[in-house]
Amino acid sequence: MTRRGRPGYDLESLLAVAVKLFNERGYEATSMEELSRKLGITKSAIYYHVASKDELLRLAVDRALNGLFAVADEAMTIEGPSIDRLEFLVRGSINVLVERLPFVTLLLRVRGNTKVERAALARRREFDQLVTELVKQAEAEGDVRPDIDPSVTARLLFGTVNSLIEWYRPRGGLGSAELADAVCAIAFDGLRTR
Amino acid sequence: MTRRGRPGYDLESLLAVAVKLFNERGYEATSMEELSRKLGITKSAIYYHVASKDELLRLAVDRALNGLFAVADEAMTIEGPSIDRLEFLVRGSINVLVERLPFVTLLLRVRGNTKVERAALARRREFDQLVTELVKQAEAEGDVRPDIDPSVTARLLFGTVNSLIEWYRPRGGLGSAELADAVCAIAFDGLRTR
Numbered sequence: 520m521t522r523r524g525r526p527g528y529d530l531e532s533l534l535a536v537a538v539k540l541f542n543e544r545g546y547e548a549t550s551m552e553e554l555s556r557k558l559g560i561t562k563s564a565i566y567y568h569v570a571s572k573d574e575l576l577r578l579a580v581d582r583a584l585n586g587l588f589a590v591a592d593e594a595m596t597i598e599g600p601s602i603d604r605l606e607f608l609v610r611g612s613i614n615v616l617v618e619r620l621p622f623v624t625l626l627l628r629v630r631g632n633t634k635v636e637r638a639a640l641a642r643r644r645e646f647d648q649l650v651t652e653l654v655k656q657a658e659a660e661g662d663v664r665p666d667i668d669p670s671v672t673a674r675l676l677f678g679t680v681n682s683l684i685e686w687y688r689p690r691g692g693l694g695s696a697e698l699a700d701a702v703c704a705i706a707f708d709g710l711r712t713r
Numbered sequence: 714m715t716r717r718g719r720p721g722y723d724l725e726s727l728l729a730v731a732v733k734l735f736n737e738r739g740y741e742a743t744s745m746e747e748l749s750r751k752l753g754i755t756k757s758a759i760y761y762h763v764a765s766k767d768e769l770l771r772l773a774v775d776r777a778l779n780g781l782f783a784v785a786d787e788a789m790t791i792e793g794p795s796i797d798r799l800e801f802l803v804r805g806s807i808n809v810l811v812e813r814l815p816f817v818t819l820l821l822r823v824r825g826n827t828k829v830e831r832a833a834l835a836r837r838r839e840f841d842q843l844v845t846e847l848v849k850q851a852e853a854e855g856d857v858r859p860d861i862d863p864s865v866t867a868r869l870l871f872g873t874v875n876s877l878i879e880w881y882r883p884r885g886g887l888g889s890a891e892l893a894d895a896v897c898a899i900a901f902d903g904l905r906t907r
Contacts, residue, residue: 543824547742602905628822630737654904663904667895671887674880675873675899682872693865701861705869709903710848711796712858 528558530568530578537575538621546576546625547632573635576625580639583626584646586615591649601656602663605676606707608653610699612680617687617695624684650677679706722752724762724772731769732815740770740819741826767829770819774833777820780809782836785843795850796857799870800901802847804893806874811881811889818878844871873900 528536540549540557551572555562569575590611594604616623626643629636651673657663663672679702687698722730734743734751745766749756763769784805788798810817820837823830845867851857857866873896881892 544826545739545741545824547739630739632738662906664898664902664906667898667904671895672899672904675876675896676904678876678879679869679873681879682869682876685872685875686868701865702869704858704861705866705900705903707903707905708858709899709901710857710861710866710870711901712856713907 528560528564528568533558533565533568534575534578535621538579538625541576541579542621542624542628546572546628546636547630573633576629576633577635577638579622580626580629580635582619583615583622584639584642586619586623587612587646588642590615591646594653600660600662601653602660602707605650605653605657605663606703608650609676609680609703609706612677613683613699613702614695616680616683617689617698620684620687620689627681627684647673647677676706722754722758722762727752727759727762728769728772729815732773732819735770735773736815736818736822740766740822741824767827770823770827771829771832773816774820774823774829776813777809777816778833778836778840780813780817781806781840784809785840788847794854794856795847796854796901799844799847799851799857800897802844803870803874803897803900806871807877807893807896808889810874810877811883811892814878814881814883821875821878841867841871870900 536558537549537554540554544553549572551562551565554572555565558565569578591608594608594611597604597607626639629639629643631637631640651670654663654669654673654676658665658669658672663669683698683702687693689695692698693701730752731748734748738747743766745756745759748766749759752759763772785802788802788805791798791801820833823833823837825831825834845864848857848863848867848870852859852863852866857863877892877896881887883889886892887895
């Protein structure tokens, strides 16, 4: 037997609409009722694809998290000083953010009110820990300023990256590589003229 | 006749509880019903203080916005190069963020689904415009790197500042001035060793 989606939506396009709605209205404020109205299909047609609203959230935030962890894995294979791995991680994360903007946006707004949200927050903390370790190593190698706590430096760095979801829109603006250049220039070398 | 609040809550303490709940659960997802349960008072007791949920939001985001615009006004009176005004604005904004953390957090999560939210977003844009102007002037004066669009530099700078709401907690961490020192060191001079 072949499982097929209802006409008009497969899981991919359903997820895209759901994530857009969650980002506009807030995950908690969005009901499956509203989602079914937005899609123009019945709730049972949605439940053909996913078991719950929670499952939609899990699928969405996993796309963002899997992208970020794939970049982290790749960064760790880079030879040379830690600051190069750190810069690779920043550039790769910006690329994930640009390519999966709605998913990353949803991830970064997760609050921890459900099990799925708490699991996402735990993976985010794991990622942050990894960034902090890289900053520490780069500081030990003399490439990162030693006057600021590495966990603060790591948080400010990824705070800058994550803040891109608030204003960056792929159409008509900077491309992913130009955006990464701008962020790396400011974050690594500062906005002041050297 | 003296108007008095119901026992236990005045407008100030009611607003504090409401903002905490909005931040935890999302503004849209929080009903006046839930708020009244959390407060342990009836909905009509809440309506004694405010006309609507929207009014609570307006009072809250205005606290944040008024704080930020007061800093901006003060920044503009500073003599000397524009980069000094910019740094003053960053430090002052961080101070507002630390002192009014729940209000600033709520402001930065506003999405624009209601009239109050759209008014708040308009004032945020006005503030961002002001930052961009300062960056432009500082660039014209030779103090800010000219290789990045001033509006991108301004957004990255305040993206870093605003990202503090995601992790900064006043108790047990850095004080407001130390936090501002760290942000200014990284944002103006970069995380790389010079």
